[in-house]
Amino acid sequence: LIDGTGYVNSVIEEIVKDIGLIDRKIVVSVDAANAVPGPYIVDLFEKLGVETVAINCEWDADFPAHPADPTRPANMMELSAKVASSEAEFGIGVDGDGDRIGVVDENGRFIHPDRLIGLFARDILLNEESDKDSEEGRTILYDVKCSMGVDEAIASSGGIGRMVRTGHSFMKRELAASPTIRFAGEMSGHLFFNDRWNGFDCSLYNSARLIELVARSSDPNNGGIGFSDLLSSIPEYPSTGESKISFEGERDDIMKSVRSSFSDLQFSEVDGVRVTYPDGWFLCRPSNTEPILIMRAEGRTEAALESILSDVHARIGGIINLRELR
Template identity: 30%
Template sequence: MFPKPQPSLKPNTYAYESGPMVKATGFREYDARWLFEKEINLMGIQALGMGIGTLMHRMGVRPAIVTGHDFRGYSASIKMALVTGLMAAGIKVHDIGLAMSPMAYFAQFELDVPAVAMVTASHNDNGWTGVKMGVNRPLTFGPDEMTKLKDVVLNADFELREGGGYIFVENFPERYIRDLTNRPKLKRKLKVVCACGNGTAGAFAPGILRALGCDVIELDTELDHTFPKYNPNPEDLEMLHAMRDEVLKTGADVALGFDGDGDRCGVVDNEGDEIFADKVGVMLARDLSAVHDKPTFVVDVKSTGLFVTDPVLIKNGVKADYWKTGHSYMKRRVNESGALAGFEKSGHYFFNKPIGRGYDDGLVSAIAVLDMLDRSPDKSMSDLKNALPKTWGSPTMSPHCADETKYGIVEKVVKHFEDAQKSGAQVAGQKIRDLVTVNGVRVTVEDGTWGLVRASSNKPELVVVVESPASEARMREMFAAVDGVLRTHPEVGAYNQTL
């Protein structure tokens, strides 16, 4: 019998090398993330593979799974530990090797395999590892499946059986690249900065963009798992500023930046202005609603209010559906509602047919941006951005808060604003117009200025976003109001970035 995982073990000991270690907080809302060797060891990863296999059998899923790994120095060894656990549970593993997450999602369709377990920590700092998994394409696990998986693994409730196997799928990236580039080239000659932050996308994105007809300027596309300049996260200003500098230096039409596992895309325009992903979503919604009749777009609660107030979207009959932040939640909502696309402020975009297959793929998102420019031959990226109604919005700001306490803090913050609404108290100098509590709390006051607080689903952090359609000063007043509530809780630490 495989031993029951322990929450912590001392490294360089017999116990550490002979038994599984799995910290419970690594099982998050819709994927799994741990600090490798501090919160999980290789035998813990093996237990995770047994748990995924056991859950597949109990859910009646055909016992076949796609796996791949991102470009971190330890990801290949973690993947193989996961593979041994899956095989022990009787699962046939199709290994596509070094890959981006969307390549693994594509492989579910291309190889006709029901399940996926992609080894990646996405944009997290070095030292982190994780798995994005699902058993019903194009969906990935949500809270229910993650809770069941957690119980199976931590209680060593495994069903080990024969029948497992391993297949290495040779040259799979070529099939993914062919799928994206087997289409007419862009009519418009575009000079594009391709920024990858030394992450996995650097091996694939430049060639794909060239195949589409772009003049590509590579920025930090050399694979380097130490991430020597900055983490490959197009939501962080450090990466966006590097993209800005390259655009201004080269006179590019646009910069497209990809995160560590290639499922997100960030944008900087031809004037060097970073366009937060929710605003890019509004621009794409304008473009797509001109060629698709009255589409629905799912939007996460961190995103701009323009999805419901923009006059062009209103004229085009767009329906905006604000939903929970998180790639699993958004993917499921887009799939179940039949929306044309889903847009998340983090840069996860989900395109249904005829544009995509419902999963998040940074290259599909980049192609959608390029097609938008191709359909607007007399307009620059900055022209399209400046055509939007003006709002003042913050980047995503994340104060540290331990995994063990962050959800409790958010519950208290939600209650604070619910009580304020009931009593008629003012927030940032105005009464509350409405609250959205589907995912944390989004508080909007009378002039449309709003602030959001929620718990991060994959790091020990809270998430704070503010926006105002009135002025930059009003945006800052809302941030001060929201941060003032957070500062009443000593468990909330410093921000990763702020206004």
């Protein structure tokens, strides 16, 4: 067996060096789902001066509490309850191999990861100095599954949003090709800081950056706003969430039929087909890892979302079983 403890400790030292001690009292709950990052993230938080409410942070390969995927609301319920019943300002969940995070607010409400992208993008564009005057320095990458609220948050902060293909390997490739882009993120919870960090997705560093941001931006203990109020600046719209749709036939043939079905509308083919509606959008893309289609729709209102879904069913419901969509 290879013991990587020394390496992880050196990473923690670098994170503490970058972030510094948090200069106010802040209580954060963390749920590591008994996965690898657990003891390390508790150690990091203590070194940052964070009061930590830790749950499921001991290693257990049977994962007795729940699966280690913090982007699924069902896996964050224990954390939600702990935050709501404690003094924690928010809660962080981490995944099994330490490259993704998920979050709940001070009320235990699950926060979709793309809203975190908007929050971090706004903070970097408004507060971080490096290369912000160049076009590339103002560019933020996000994947095709993200809410239109992400692009709106970027634009309102003086940035330029660029939609890219889903998949953390593709995102890293984009950052390598454009090294002065300072931040990128995915709906899946992968976040890539390329301003003061080296552009890879690390749940330890990303958690520390979130704590730094919240500690600097709000202090509810002294009459300031809470985490949910901080997030309220990031637009949130009704959506279906991410739906996994099985299909019959050849994938390429199905996607060709989908493109043809929406040929009268504007759509992007960055990754699958993302159709633009006047008040929302619809995405259909083949999964990178499973023989399924990934679909998501979003509307500015519930009525707009229902109208989009009705149109989608009318156009492709005859070639794909859309029972799982919404």
